[in-house]
Amino acid sequence: MAALGDRGTVTEASGFNPEEDAQKIYGAMKGAGTDEAAIIEILAHRTIAQRQRIKEAFKQSVGKELVDNFKSELTGNFEKVVVGLMMPAPVYDAYELKNAIKGAGTEEACLIDILASRSNSEIKDIVVTYKKEYSKSLEDDVCDDTSGMFQRVLVSLLTAGRDESTKVDDALAAQDAKDIYEAGEARWGTDEVKFLTVLCVRNRNHLIQVFKEYQKIAGRSIQDSIKREMSGCLEDVFLAIVQCMINKPAFFAERLYKSMKGLGTTDSVLIRIMVSRAEIDMLDIKSEFLKMYGKTLHSFIKGDTSGDYRKILLELCGGEK
Template identity: 45%
Template sequence: MDGTPTIRPSGSFNAERMAAKIQKAIKGIGTDERAIIEVLTTHTNSQRQDIKQKFKTMYGRDLADDLKKDLGGMFEDTCLGLLVPNYQYLVDCLYNAIKKDLNVNCIIDILITYHNWDIKDIKQRYAEKYNEDLDIVIANQFSGDFQRVLRSLLTANRSESTDIDGELSAKEAKLLLDSGMKILGTDEDQFLRILCGYSFPQLSAIFSQYSKLAGHPIETAIANEFSGDLLTVFNGIVMIANNIAYYYAVRLYSCIHGMGTDDETITRILISRSEIDLEDIKDAYKKKYNRKLTDDIADDTGGDYKKLLLRILSPL
């Protein structure tokens, strides 16, 4: 599932020099936003944590607190997001999505696009910071089949084998076809078991077999059988089984070209995928929409916020 990042480790990394550079950028009258952007986008998250620690050692202050005094708006939010440890950033995003703005798409993004070990780490860190079991939080916040899907994904027990069983693919494809043709309605249990349990390579093979049996893609069946959040999460799993970069390209396009710009989601995706597969997402965006993601981001944002996003997408 991993691919090509945009942000890579700095080969000549010196935490003390970078801490001093940021201190100079925010000290006195005026702020050197360009210098801040350069430091944050030319170092990995791990290196940024070292810079934070060195800044506190050298100046006796928290870097995040100092930036808050000098910055504002989405530029500030994005800078601060880049300073949060990777998993903790996702934990905080989940907390806000569940407890504050009920951003279902954010919850789905995180639970369907990360490895089992990522989800386990996120659950542990969520419990440590917020003193709540994420599974219980999800159970209390949601209901019905969508709740069951989220709780299944939270077990972090999806197969991650790269092997594909052709006989199994045919068998499960037939079960999916039969499950969607029941006289008394769709057998949601079969869809949940298959889509939330098998590895993505195996799912891709199952969906291919389904298309041959049914004469239409699995997306058609899902659109006919499900609606709302359940439709969203199942569609997402199908897209990821085929190409995770394509999934995020579609998500970003909707954030940019929907009703108003969804800055929160754009920022989250760019920050969280910058060291995983953001370069692949850019390529998938270009292939699907015949447009550059950098151009669309530039057209839809402004100021230092735009400059920061563009540097995350294409660091120097």
């Protein structure tokens, strides 16, 4: 499971009693109709670890799987949020990746969001969990569903081999910046492998230095060059890696904004980020959102979605400020 961040909006409930919570949830679903407010009040204010204990208590006292109960009693986006909240972090990521890959077409945005933003240990956990849950290799499934350089970038990220030290080699950073420049802006056509070698392997501090050096050489940011040199999913994945290295909460803030802006809401993106980041860095995401868009994330969610789905996301958001 991902390490708990101290920047989450969801924190451990004090005086936690899993048996009592299990009984309240059972009561909320018993008989005609479901008391969604009671479910929200409990699940949005318990950590993933606490929800696992509620699951166990429910099974002991009711003799049924809690998630199965939710699936039979709830519907639509509210069901998706609730079921997602009941999964440990690597299980939820594996589940989202599986849904992004299976069926006709692939939701590339999901592959990018998860694989570009997770640490080595998180990716290793996802790979192991995926195999256990679906009896298939995540890499094989990704390779079956993607192609070309985009596929190669995802496979590189799946190896979870990024240097995670804090060491910066100034000479190497200058060389990396020069190599990327010569592989893109300085030539006809783009040598994407050079971008992959640097962006998928080097540590965060080193890459920040590379990006500064690149700006000096190219006279523009690495992001601008990626947008000029590439397109489609390859552009998206390289931009995501760069943005996550520079400021991960800002990356998620932008994804949330785009999921709600314009015509309709991209529910899958909105749900995935709110569920997966609530316990880790939602406070930072909210802060970046306000800085970037001049509005609170809370007000954006409130204005863009409706029903119980909206209510539970607002609770995960942790209030207006």
